[in-house]
Amino acid sequence: MTSQKIVLHFPRRMVDQPIVYKLVKDFDLKFNILKAHVTPQEEGLMVLELSGKKENFNRGIEYLKSCGVKIQPLSQDVTRNDIKCTDCGVCVPICPTEALVVDPKTRKVHFYNDKCIACELCVKICPTRAMEVHF
Amino acid sequence: MRIMRTIKQINDKIKKGEVVALTAEEVIELVAKKGAKKAAEEVDVVTTGTFGPMCSSGAYFNIGHSKPKIKLGGGTCTLNDVLVYAGFAAVDIYLGATAVPDDDPRNKVYPGEFKYGGGHVINEIVAGKDIRLVATTYGTDCYPRRKLETLVNIRDLNEAVLFNMRNCYQNYNVAVNLSDKSIHTYMGTLKPNLGNANYCSAGQLSPLLKDPYYRTIGIGTKIFLGGGIGYVAWQGTQHNPVAPRGENGIPKSPAGTIAVIGDLKQMKPEWLVGTSMLGYGVSLIVGMGVPIPVLDEQAIKFAAISDEEIYAQIVDYSSSYPQGISGSLGEVNYAQLKSGKIAVQGKQVATGNLSSYSKAREISEELKSWIKKGDFLLSEPVAPLPGAESGYAFKPLKERPII
Numbered sequence: 327m328t329s330q331k332i333v334l335h336f337p338r339r340m341v342d343q344p345i346v347y348k349l350v351k352d353f354d355l356k357f358n359i360l361k362a363h364v365t366p367q368e369e370g371l372m373v374l375e376l377s378g379k380k381e382n383f384n385r386g387i388e389y390l391k392s393c394g395v396k397i398q399p400l401s402q403d404v405t406r407n408d409i410k411c412t413d414c415g416v417c418v419p420i421c422p423t424e425a426l427v428v429d430p431k432t433r434k435v436h437f438y439n440d441k442c443i444a445c446e447l448c449v450k451i452c453p454t455r456a457m458e459v460h461f
Numbered sequence: 462m463r464i465m466r467t468i469k470q471i472n473d474k475i476k477k478g479e480v481v482a483l484t485a486e487e488v489i490e491l492v493a494k495k496g497a498k499k500a501a502e503e504v505d506v507v508t509t510g511t512f513g514p515m516c517s518s519g520a521y522f523n524i525g526h527s528k529p530k531i532k533l534g535g536g537t538c539t540l541n542d543v544l545v546y547a548g549f550a551a552v553d554i555y556l557g558a559t560a561v562p563d564d565d566p567r568n569k570v571y572p573g574e575f576k577y578g579g580g581h582v583i584n585e586i587v588a589g590k591d592i593r594l595v596a597t598t599y600g601t602d603c604y605p606r607r608k609l610e611t612l613v614n615i616r617d618l619n620e621a622v623l624f625n626m627r628n629c630y631q632n633y634n635v636a637v638n639l640s641d642k643s644i645h646t647y648m649g650t651l652k653p654n655l656g657n658a659n660y661c662s663a664g665q666l667s668p669l670l671k672d673p674y675y676r677t678i679g680i681g682t683k684i685f686l687g688g689g690i691g692y693v694a695w696q697g698t699q700h701n702p703v704a705p706r707g708e709n710g711i712p713k714s715p716a717g718t719i720a721v722i723g724d725l726k727q728m729k730p731e732w733l734v735g736t737s738m739l740g741y742g743v744s745l746i747v748g749m750g751v752p753i754p755v756l757d758e759q760a761i762k763f764a765a766i767s768d769e770e771i772y773a774q775i776v777d778y779s780s781s782y783p784q785g786i787s788g789s790l791g792e793v794n795y796a797q798l799k800s801g802k803i804a805v806q807g808k809q810v811a812t813g814n815l816s817s818y819s820k821a822r823e824i825s826e827e828l829k830s831w832i833k834k835g836d837f838l839l840s841e842p843v844a845p846l847p848g849a850e851s852g853y854a855f856k857p858l859k860e861r862p863i864i
Contacts, residue, residue, distance in 0.1 A: 412817045414816060419659075419811035420650065430799075434819045454737075
């Protein structure tokens with residue numbers, strides 16, 4: 327079994343194609359949509375957690391690439407600017423997946439980007455705007 | 462109580478490199494291990510620290526005279542498009558931390574983002590960046606010029622002085638939201654139905670909580686301010702020493718405050734940081750640390766009061782706070798707040814701090830190292846702050862119709 331959070335960028339011509347349906351039907355993959363921004367006649371963006379047998383997973387990814395979908399692993403997309411972060415911790419109760427956690431000893435805030443679902447709730451509530459999104 | 466040492470004696474030890482300085486955190490451990498009497502004999506100075514948004518902050522500048530001369534007083538002046546107050550003599554201006562540019566939409570598109578304002582300009586000035594100054598005014602016989610557009614830099618200004626009229630609150634509220642929609646406050650975003658609880662204090666490291674009756678923190682006390690040296694100038698606005706206190710003397714709600722002043726030219730940008738509070742506005746995070754001389758055993762007893770013994774009130778910011786209705790949903794201590802969850806009305810609520818404890822710790826360590834190296838001597842206060850028995854209190858506005 328393989329499970330990965332990925333970011334898909336659809337070109338404009340793909341926006342009306344049932345891509346996720348294909349992933350399920352043809353490759354037997356499970357999906358969980360974490361975020362989607364799809365507007366007709368514009369580029370689409372979807373953040374998915376995709377899981378299934380390794381072989382099917384790889385074939386699914388190949389299929390997406392062959393359609394012209396750009397794929398990025400999610401962890402690259404939300405980052406923390408450590409120079410701006412003051413380790414205050416006001417983001418911690420806002421984060422729904424405990425990707426932002428205070429270390430009880432050092433009282434510094436850790437960002438675990440493997441837990442991040444890119445909901446972006448932390449981005450605007452950070453007083454120093456230290457959380458950055460790059461899609 | 463027996464006086465064990467004077468500030469002069471402590472300074473003599475600092476000059477000889479023999480001073481014993483500990484942070485408030487270290488003193489808590491020491492007193493727990495050896496008792497207050499023994500600890501008071503050993504320790505000369507306790508250092509404290511805090512690093513949180515403090516809105517009533519600002520800085521004044523004298524920009525020097527242009528040729529021909531201009532009188533900004535009575536005109537308007539901006540720094541990087543942020544309006545400053547110019548109602549003084551010809552070239553003195555004051556920049557407030559919460560000022561925003563005229564073209565910022567504020568909360569017209571709610572919640573406003575407030576990406577840039579006075580706090581950010583102060584940070585950039587301290588960082589040595591060039592700043593755009595634009596002014597228009599009326600001409601006079603002695604000051605004929607009406608327009609001025611120029612870059613300015615802190616190194617060229619005659620004076621650049623941080624002067625904050627209220628900083629370093631002695632304790633603060635824990636903010637929650639009882640309503641059914643998200644609200645955006647100076648205490649951060651509060652999710653509906655007790656979705657989170659935000660607090661804002663360094664607790665056991667916070668300067669005024671370590672000297673709860675202002676026995677040594679007074680007017681003239683020398684402090685760590687914005688990474689440099691500053692002084693307590695006065696009691697802060699809204700100073701409220703009569704706030705209810707626990708048996709240990711610690712106020713259980715926002716109480717004392719201090720006004721502070723210091724030369725901005727020797728401060729550092731990492732300790733004066735502009736902030737954007739979603740739906741609220743711009744502010745300035747100020748790094749501050751105050752040394753507390755251990756003049757007697759009582760001083761160390763106060764300095765050793767820990768998070769478990771410092772209580773704060775839980776306040777509803779959806780209704781009670783904005784309507785000015787006093788009342789608390791209960792009280793919790795800072796150890797509970799730091800555990801990450803508190804109970805409010807039977808619900809477990811996740812907590813977040815607006816004030817960086819790890820930075821407060823860094824400040825207390827930095828101030829300790831200055832004292833140990835002999836770079837920082839303590840000062841005697843020249844006058845006390847109004848104390849708990851003074852009757853000095855924070856009053857609401859009495860509105861009266863203008864006839």
